Amino acid sequence: MNIQHLLIARFQAALASLDAADAPVPVSKSTRPGCGEYQFNGAMGLAKKLQKAPRDIAQMIVDAVALDDVAEQLEIAGPGFINIHLAPKWLAQQSQISLADPRLNIPPQPAQNIVVDYSAPNLAKEMHVGHLRSTIIGDGVVKALEFMGHNVIRQNHMGDWGTQFGMLLAHLNDKLAANEVAETALSDLEDFYRQAKVRFDEEEGFAERAREYVVRLQGGDAECLALWQNFIDVSIQHSVDVYEKLNVSLQTSDVMGESAYNADLANVVADLKEQGVAVEDQGAQVVFLDELADKNGKPAVYIVQKSGGGYLYATTDLAAIRYRSQQLNAQRTLIFTDARQALHFKQTEIVARKAGFIGADEEYQHCPFGMMLGKDGKPFKTRTGGTVKLVDLLDEAVDRAQTLLNQRDNDFSADELATMAQKIGIGAVKYADLSKARTTDYIFDWDTMLSFEGNTAPYLQYAYTRIQSIFVKAGADVDTQAEINIAADQEKALATKLLQYQEAIETVVTEATPHVLCTYLYELASLYMKFYEACPILKEDVAEADKQSRLQLCRLTGNTLGHGLSLLGIDTLERM
């Protein structure tokens, strides 16, 4: 159920009957208490067109609009606002429908093939905090898209190619020659990289060998490729381990690294040249972009092949676009990378469209996100200024959650506490990130995200357990067919919010902004807490009908909260 869409349709019809069919239909949630749940603000804007006073127009619209089934009252306020008070009976009916529907009364959208490119770690190194945002925001959007009925094709565009692999393979070769197994040698990629770098900089002849490896690798030397494959496999497994820890849905089969496009790069450039899109300039193959010219008319330059003949990530990204459009039949593509690459993707899209690598009606959406900053507002680093490994960050989150749990009085076993710490710690890190608008930088602060208060994962998890606890207590005494009766203000506010779930998810899938879902869930949990305080359920003096009705609201809240958290990839707990 999308209440807003329903109201827009009704007002649209009313406006048509008043000869104002082309007028905008501004229906929004009411912001002020006492002004209903929604409001229609279009009367003021029609004053000139209809040559009447706004309040008179509002009255005409109120008379014309058919909302008897949905609203209990329409009132005209201020300069001509129409406040819509939803009918408790209708809210109850819709809630009943949601309860009986595994999809929570949310119809799927017409299915599209949607390619989502996210996570994309560099396999030469360990995953670090810079990959966190892409990974979890991308995964949240993926899950929401799938729920809405789309065919999502995950593409993990891993950095598995490049000159850096020369020194890594040379180093790995020596380790294997010394009878070390790859898994052991590569158990800490960060260390391994550092060792190789030191040898590259200091050891006689090593740099030379590293360069040879690059040449052999690019030349397709079988032995060298096997070594590379070995390295890549181990590194991918590291990432997959992190995905599991993060409760992210990416799998090995979603990997489509840069190397996968190697064979196609020459074709891409040839194709661009043939079409006259790319031309030679200073020995390199470039595309001049008049679309992004400066004030003097000097076009932007986009290099697709270096003067030495080498390819760049621009080439790879063009090959990827073409592959996704033509082989994967993408109707829409979402790419989650940091905001610094915004210009690159803008240019890539322009070139791809010029060259016909992407259909005219195909959507290409770069979804940028800001940097993760420390509490001091500077890029997030370790005490010593190093890069923070993602595994370390996640382990610390779990440790901190464990410490906080230990400080509380409880009767849980050590195993239960460990499981809880895992779910709470990981959930806190993910939620802290997911709940912020993705486009801006955000400040990573342990104390805030684990304070277990306010808009945090633990608060939502706690709200969820409170609901479960009601049902544990109620036992068999729950009538899942009971009629819902909306009476108290808190019940009405809760039921209304429950029916706004679809609005939140639809925004998430169109804008690729999971924080909208977070805000929704926080408001839902918050309204539940208020309902819980105000409306007794299992207490002795509660009438049976009220009790069962309220249990139904609890059930729907639990279903919705649990569903939303699962889309975000945040685990729920039965007790905490």
Next chain:
RNA sequence: GAGGGCGUAGCUCAGCUGGAUAGAGCAUCCGCCUUCUAAGCGGACGGUCGCAGGUUCGAAUCCUGCCGUCCUCGCCA
């Protein structure tokens, strides 16, 4: 120099298809547990929405200029 993002309460952040008195949380202060989980709820305090113009019945939201800040800009990704 050019292009882009950001600037909202002491702090962290929502809101920005233009709508009524700009919202949360934290912090500070005041209330509420002989228990449907107080990791909660109620209340108070706190804002010239960077500055100045413009459009509009109405601007945090749209437009222009300026200030501050971060990022990007032909052979890294």
